[in-house]
Amino acid sequence: MSIFKASNYAADLIEKAVTGYDLSPADIVRLLSISGKDTKTLLAAADSIRKQYVGDEVYLRGIIEFSNFCERNCLYCGLRIGNPKLQRYRMMEDEIIGTAKQVKERQVPTVVLQSGEDSFFTTTIICRIIQRIREETGLIITLSIGERSYEDFQAFKKAGADRYLLKHETASTELFQQMRPGCKLESRVQCLRWLKGLGWETGTGNMVGLPGQTRETLAADLLFMKQLDADMLGIGPFIAHPDTPLANSANGDIELTIKMLALARIITRDTNIPATTALGTLDAGGRLKALQAGANVVMPDFTPFKYKTLYDIYPGRTDVGSPAEIIAKLKNYLASIGRTIIFGSGYRPGKTINSPTNI
Numbered sequence: 001m002s003i004f005k006a007s008n009y010a011a012d013l014i015e016k017a018v019t020g021y022d023l024s025p026a027d028i029v030r031l032l033s034i035s036g037k038d039t040k041t042l043l044a045a046a047d048s049i050r051k052q053y054v055g056d057e058v059y060l061r062g063i064i065e066f067s068n069f070c071e072r073n074c075l076y077c078g079l080r081i082g083n084p085k086l087q088r089y090r091m092m093e094d095e096i097i098g099t100a101k102q103v104k105e106r107q108v109p110t111v112v113l114q115s116g117e118d119s120f121f122t123t124t125i126i127c128r129i130i131q132r133i134r135e136e137t138g139l140i141i142t143l144s145i146g147e148r149s150y151e152d153f154q155a156f157k158k159a160g161a162d163r164y165l166l167k168h169e170t171a172s173t174e175l176f177q178q179m180r181p182g183c184k185l186e187s188r189v190q191c192l193r194w195l196k197g198l199g200w201e202t203g204t205g206n207m208v209g210l211p212g213q214t215r216e217t218l219a220a221d222l223l224f225m226k227q228l229d230a231d232m233l234g235i236g237p238f239i240a241h242p243d244t245p246l247a248n249s250a251n252g253d254i255e256l257t258i259k260m261l262a263l264a265r266i267i268t269r270d271t272n273i274p275a276t277t278a279l280g281t282l283d284a285g286g287r288l289k290a291l292q293a294g295a296n297v298v299m300p301d302f303t304p305f306k307y308k309t310l311y312d313i314y315p316g317r318t319d320v321g322s323p324a325e326i327i328a329k330l331k332n333y334l335a336s337i338g339r340t341i342i343f344g345s346g347y348r349p350g351k352t353i354n355s356p357t358n359i
């Protein structure tokens with residue numbers, strides 16, 4: 001087959017996908033291998049679907065990383081329990097509420113409470129924090145605190161949180177088990193199904209470039225996101241952390257990550273997809289590229305400065321400046337690509353809050 005024909009084949013496939021054809025795993029593998037002009041076509045297709053389904057506005061979510069303690073030992077992550085070099089911190093309740101108030105002051109309507117898997121924060125404590133944030137700020141609350149029981153998810157929802165982020169990380173059972181010793185993909189997927197069933201706006205996602213990952217695995221990641229009917233998708237490159245067993249592995253490829261993001265947009269249509277911090281870490285223009293290839297969300301970090309650098313999942317991730325400065329910079333950034341910030345709640349279009357689905 002000539003290169004010319006191969007190129008036409010990819011463009012035809014992209015066009016079919018845009019008009020609603022369900023891409024097969026083999027189609028996705030093929031599209032993950034394209035380059036040059038075809039990649040441009042893919043990213044432009046994702047950009048137009050983003051515009052059609054979720055508009056030109058970019059939604060903000062304010063993150064608070066309230067504890068870097070973690071009881072897990074994921075091979076890729078600097079917060080793993082087996083990293084003795086990391087100085088650990090926990091923000092106390094009043095400090096978390098105070099930071100949430102700063103999110104509110106900046107008119108960002110959603111706060112994301114993120115931590116390692118830290119059982120210090122019991123169900124009761126988390127529920128109390130949720131209730132206080134609801135009462136004292138009215139912010140929409142997203143939790144990103146790892147795997148929990150069905151009863152916990154019920155209790156957190158009852159307390160007033162309604163979005164949950166739990167990346168599946170990789171859809172390969174073997175790779176998952178290898179990367180996350182003692183954990184099972186099956187249990188994580190069970191948590192995600194519980195969350196969907198309880199009516200949470202549910203986020204999942206993966207890392208691109210994990211050692212041992214293949215294009216077939218990446219295709220399975222995308223099809224899993226679609227099958228779960230996830231509402232939010234976090235897709236970022238793997239970044240090697242020096243104090244982990246993967247210190248000498250290569251970082252994830254930016255272009256491959258952007259292609260994954262574009263395909264996620266084309267396949268899932270109206271989901272909320274952030275331009276991840278990890279993309280901005282590996283490539284100064286990475287987040288802008290993502291926003292022009294399907295992404296529609298940015299998550300400024302509100303974690304107090306003294307803790308920020310200690311939330312060391314991967315190296316080099318700190319956004320410099322105060323939240324106000326970060327948002328001002330973002331505004332300019334976005335203006336340069338004809339996009340604007342919207343200070344709206346940003347639920348997934350067509351989904352209403354508190355509507356349990358059966359999955």
Ligand code: 5AD
Nearest residue numbers: 076077167237238239241278313314
């Ligand atoms: N590179 C990129 N992303 C990482 N995460 C953890 N470690 C890394 C790394 N080395 C991401 C995972 C996880 C979240 C806490 O951060 O996707 O969900």
Ligand code: SF4
Nearest residue numbers: 070072074077080116
């Ligand atoms: Fe803990 Fe999450 Fe890091 Fe794994 S990826 S070590 S669960 S913070």
